[in-house]
Amino acid sequence: MSMTAQRGSIVYERGIVCIDTELFRTGLACCYLIVDDGEAAFVDTGTRNSVPLLMQVLADQGLQPGQVRWVMPTHVHLDHAGGAGALMQLLPNARMLVHERGAAHMIDPAKLQAGSLAVYGEQRYQAAFGSLVPVPAHRVQTVHDGDRFALGRRELHIVDTPGHARHHYVVYDSASAGLFCGDSFGVSYPELNTGRQRFIFPPSTPVQFDPSAWHQTIERLLAMQPEAVYLTHFGRHAHVSELATMLHEEIDAYVMMAESHQGDQPLSETLMQRSLKHLSDRQCPQSPAVIRQLLAGDMDLNAQGLLHWLQRSAH
DSSP states (O other), X not given: OOEEEETTEEEEXXXXXXXXXXXXXXXXXXXXXXXXXXXXXXXXXXXXXXXHHHXXXXXXXXXXXXXXXXXXXXXXXXXXXXXXXXXXXXXXXXXXXXXXXXXXXXXXTHHHHHHHHHXXXXXXXXXXXXXXXXXXXXXXXXXXXXXXXXETTEEEEEEEOOSSOXXXXXXXXXXXXXXXXXXXXXXXXXXXXXXXSXXXXXXXXXXXXXXXXXXXXXXXXXXXXXXXXEETTTEEEXXXXXXXXXXXXXXXXXXXXXXXXXSSSOHHHHHHHHHHHHHHHTTOOSOHHHHHHHHHHHHHHHHHHHHHHHHHHHO
């Protein structure tokens, strides 16, 4: 599939635009604009600080705010949905489609914001995410597995995808045979895909990591025979079955490392060393120092999520 670059975005064929939301750095997080027959949908929104970028890309595509029909946060983690409320204020005709387990947090985001403030601190939180804006309840529609929504001449299918989070869904797009996966199909950064083989890992972010459910989710998504997966972290990827195999292996490896963790070094460092070895084996040209810089935040969050899962499992 051909693509062109445009103002911090990648314009793919079939009416799909990947928008870098510039969270912490370029190439870390994105969202997608899907356009068909004069109608548009955003899948994920980035943070509140990302909203001007999304509106600029909408204008670059020759679209008015009133042409956006759907705003579709795959789940309510702030890198995916933190900008949803502020974006909805600018889109007069849009409805927000949210997993039934996450809708309440979009209508009243106080708990989401408080939890993130506790993790990041006020200064870093505001710089990364910005204050959350509630969405009026009458503009929020809860979605369930199997729901379908029209967008122009194409259809967007909702697939319930627990594993990373229980409030996560994936969007299957009938026109591109693509899956817009949020975090359900892993993380694969452009800078680390320059070796012999792509590098992908599961974001086991707190607090709902569920390895068994995640394996089932991957198999279900594979059974849909997608041409490509569109990841929030980051971009479009073909060779889906190859990525799925690696993702299965990494989920199992994460579980094993968490269960055998002895505390002789932080679990985050154990995860980092596995990633460094994988990338060395794939002949990734990035230096270990650069790799550590790119993955440090992910490995810290992944370790926190795994330790929380271990505590939950013990109970």
